Amino acid sequence: MTDEIAVTVNLKKVFYMPAYKRSKKAVKMLKSNLKRKLKVDQVKISKELNELLWSRGNELRLRKIKVLAKIDKENSVATLDVIGKKEETKTVEEKKEENKQQ
Numbered sequence: 001m002t003d004e005i006a007v008t009v010n011l012k013k014v015f016y017m018p019a020y021k022r023s024k025k026a027v028k029m030l031k032s033n034l035k036r037k038l039k040v041d042q043v044k045i046s047k048e049l050n051e052l053l054w055s056r057g058n059e060l061r062l063r064k065i066k067v068l069a070k071i072d073k074e075n076s077v078a079t080l081d082v083i084g085k086k087e088e089t090k091t092v093e094e095k096k097e098e099n100k101q102q
Helices: 012-016 019-038 047-053 092-101
Strands: 002-010 042-045 064-072 077-082
Touching: 002 019, 012 019, 019 042, 019 047, 019 064, 019 077, 042 047, 047 064, 047 077
Parallel strands: 042 077
Antiparallel strands: 002 064, 064 077
């Protein structure tokens, strides 16, 4: 049984740290806060969310982040994903090839 919950996490406290430590601290804070809030033993972060947190290297620029938590109660695991993540869009070349085939 899996539940899905949208959660907004405030990362304000991360900005009291030096810029070169922010992303690492944000990941730890995200995991610990949601572990406590969702009452699970383990929190996993999706690839897209990880890339968003580390997009500017270790200098995090996000103050708040909205995540979609998929909770598996049986295994006590929560998987975090980005809300409204971009679907894979076709490149211009792929669109041209489809038009030629039609």
